[in-house]
Amino acid sequence: MERAAEIELARQLLEGKPEAFDRFVEHFRGKIFNYSRIMCGHREDAEEVAQETLLKVFENFDQLREPERVRAWVFRIAKNACLIKRRKSIFAPQQELSLDELMPAKDSSGDAMRIEIADWSAIPEDEALRSELRQVLEDAMANMPEIYRSVMLLRDVEELSTEEAAQILDLTPDAVKTRLHRARLLARKMLDSYLRANRQAMEKS
Amino acid sequence: MASHQHDENCKKMFALLSEYLDLELPAGTCKEMETHIAGCGPCAAFTESLRKTIELCRSYRPQELPDPIARDARQKLLEAYQKVLAGRRS
Numbered sequence: 001m002e003r004a005a006e007i008e009l010a011r012q013l014l015e016g017k018p019e020a021f022d023r024f025v026e027h028f029r030g031k032i033f034n035y036s037r038i039m040c041g042h043r044e045d046a047e048e049v050a051q052e053t054l055l056k057v058f059e060n061f062d063q064l065r066e067p068e069r070v071r072a073w074v075f076r077i078a079k080n081a082c083l084i085k086r087r088k089s090i091f092a093p094q095q096e097l098s099l100d101e102l103m104p105a106k107d108s109s110g111d112a113m114r115i116e117i118a119d120w121s122a123i124p125e126d127e128a129l130r131s132e133l134r135q136v137l138e139d140a141m142a143n144m145p146e147i148y149r150s151v152m153l154l155r156d157v158e159e160l161s162t163e164e165a166a167q168i169l170d171l172t173p174d175a176v177k178t179r180l181h182r183a184r185l186l187a188r189k190m191l192d193s194y195l196r197a198n199r200q201a202m203e204k205s
Numbered sequence: 206m207a208s209h210q211h212d213e214n215c216k217k218m219f220a221l222l223s224e225y226l227d228l229e230l231p232a233g234t235c236k237e238m239e240t241h242i243a244g245c246g247p248c249a250a251f252t253e254s255l256r257k258t259i260e261l262c263r264s265y266r267p268q269e270l271p272d273p274i275a276r277d278a279r280q281k282l283l284e285a286y287q288k289v290l291a292g293r294r295s
Contacts, residue, residue, distance in 0.1 A: 013286070016290050016293075018286070018287075021283060021286060022279075025274065025279065029271055029274060030267060030270060033267070033269075033271040034267035034269070037269065043269070047271055047272065050271060051274075051278050051281075051282075054282050055281060055282060055285055058282050058283075058286040058289065059285045059288075059289070060289075062289055062292075062293070099216075099219060099220055103219060104247075117247070117250045117251060118254075120253060120254045120257050123257050123261070130261070130264070133261055134261065134264075134265050134266070134268070135268060137258075137261055137262065137265060138268055156259055156263060157263070159263060162227075162229070177224060177229070180223055181220075181223035181224070184223055184255060184258055187258050187262070191254075191258055191261070192254060
């Protein structure tokens with residue numbers, strides 16, 4: 001569903017038109033379920049988070065003053081529901097990863113400027129490959145430190161703005177940018193390894 | 206020495222790539238990045254791969270859907286919404 005259609009549903013519900021109710025529930029239930037499944041890692045938890053979030057959303061529906069902000073508002077509530085549900089990992093790093101760790105490795109030919117990058121040129125055309133890569137991307141998100149995962153889901157998957165993500169996560173916009181960059185680099189690295197392994201397998205066969 | 210300087214430029218640009226792709230950089234910095242990328246093959250390839258990573262995120266669709274909502278769960282949500290509407294009238 002387009003963002004505009006989602007805003008329209010929120011507007012109708014605010015105007016007291018219950019016809020929009022089921023479509024609104026179905027749409028956001030799917031979104032929250034996906035977000036919390038990747039955040040919490042459990043399907044059962046994600047179903048509960050979706051229900052708890054939607055209940056809060058409807059109980060407080062009058063607090064949504066501007067329908068344009070509905071996605072950010074719902075995700076703020078979902079994030080809090082997730083926090084309560086989540087099993088906190090003792091391995092969560094407190095410090096940002098250093099960028100040096102995320103730079104691509106230089107190759108062994110001795111030329112300082114040559115770096116190892118897979119061939120990404122086939123991605124836009126090849127729908128089968130794109131679909132495989134979406135699964136790799138999901139695994140990458142599920143396995144990256146939570147501070148990066150949460151930002152990437154809101155900014156790049158839900159396409160919320162830097163400011164909206166900052167408000168939802170109680171971070172400064174600069175912290176959102178820093179974390180988003182690292183999240184993307186981590187995801188890129190996983191995708192790149194996958195593409196390289198894929199290429200090698202194809203060359204062997 | 207020139208190569209070392211070049212390496213430093215690559216590092217600097219590496220740190221700003223996301224902001225560059227999100228069009229969040231000041232015009233001057235953006236221009237510097239463009240110039241560097243145009244003249245540096247590895248940075249160009251890397252930038253392209255990061256751009257495609259972001260594009261893949263945006264075209265990402267949930268790999269799993271929730272089970273259909275249970276009747277009583279839906280009823281609970283509807284009641285909460287109706288209560289808000291009733292509260293406005295009173």
